[in-house]
Amino acid sequence: MHKTTLEQWALLEKVVESGSFAKAAEATCRSQSSVSYNLALLQKRLGVALLRPEGRRTVLTAAGEQLLARVRPLLKAFWYVEAHAALLTTGVRTRLDLVVDAIFPRGRLFTILRQFQQQHPHTQVNLTEVLESNAAERPEADVMVLTRRQDLTGRGEWLMNIDFVAVAHRDHPLHQQAAPLSGEDLAAYPLIRIAERESDGQDDSLDAAECWTFSTIDAAAEAVIAQVGYGWLPEERIASQLAAGTLKILPMTHGGRRATPLHLIVKDLSSDDRQIQTLTRLFSMPA
Template structure:
């Protein structure tokens, strides 16, 4: 049998915060005698004096400060638990699984997540990034933003286009030539692509030249920046490098820019879209993706 309860420790915390039994009782809609009785029982059962009077204020003793400091994390966790229970009762989700293609502009994504957190602070959003060539486990995802509508991945709608631009380091040999660059000239240098290793041979055959495959956008950008090769990179990710002149757009005969469409999808197993999930969908749709 425990000698104390969370309710008693909670009342102790309230008395300290409000400075007196009377103020704590009023703030918690209780009688002053009820607060006094509970704290008297707490101190009696523990055998420790927790409170003392200083002027008109009731403050903690050194022992009270030490013990309450250890209890406060438990009180916070318990209050969070109760709020979570209320949220569940009101139909709020505790968690949303969001899968996004790695080319989705992060600045915009984080803007969506910040606003969602402000509206639903007790709903956790788990974000998983995937490559275009990867097929995510859509059964465990609630919302997906993908470049392809894989079978069974859910209902889908166009969300945005991601612009890719052909670039190389400003000192790369391709940029030392005069005039436009032909396909034959490009083929003499490695192409940096964003793809997983299992698709390397396929990409190599399609481009009829040397292809270096990077598993992340960041790695592809670094490879181009270090003159390993040239590549089509997401324009939003390299704006700073373009502005600084570190990377430059290649003067190709054609195909300088490419666009990949991203689609917003919902898991097929979700029959009813609750308020929190609808809010996330709306925020993704409303975001200015540029």
């Protein structure tokens, strides 16, 4: 007999996601006392403290992070079993897991999700946004939109290219120099990088005087706007700043514009899975 249950681990994950017992109770339609009791029992049976307070939030301890990381694949596998059971009994998938690289245009993504919701109102889409810096940590899902397609189970095809442009704030010293700019001109200033992205095959850090790495596209863009440095950013994500003139494209001799491919990858599921067919069709439609 196991000491713990998947239900207890799922509640732990919900508390971590929401940041409190009260919000986790609301999200799971339980009483707060029920959530507290189950997690207290979980920790007692394991003999390990999994949670600790941090300000107004409840967060994982170091031991909690390690253990929950090991349990998460089991929770996902169990969700797949339940989703497949619902598909067998009713023909309607209740959950669909989607992984999308963060460079995919946000406006287009939300349009796709809204259209999918209108066609399949009873199917919940669980979206995970990733930066593909480490293929080993990349989660798998029913449908994936990623830059890499090797070492993945399922069938995939090229979807689109994302344009990255070299930019700096309009008042940055680089825009005061004579054009065109060379690599030596750039090397005198900090380079802003996005989570060690290497999918375009370029490693600008070799030529940069110093590199500042940020874990999100938005943070990297804000750093460039604040004149911390210059960097290559997705053109679609900074369109408003370019239009307003806050950011300006650097006039480089070469390499100022780069294209990163995105691929649409689908796990090998039954051909009559209408929800996956709908989602892949929406992604494949012209913008």
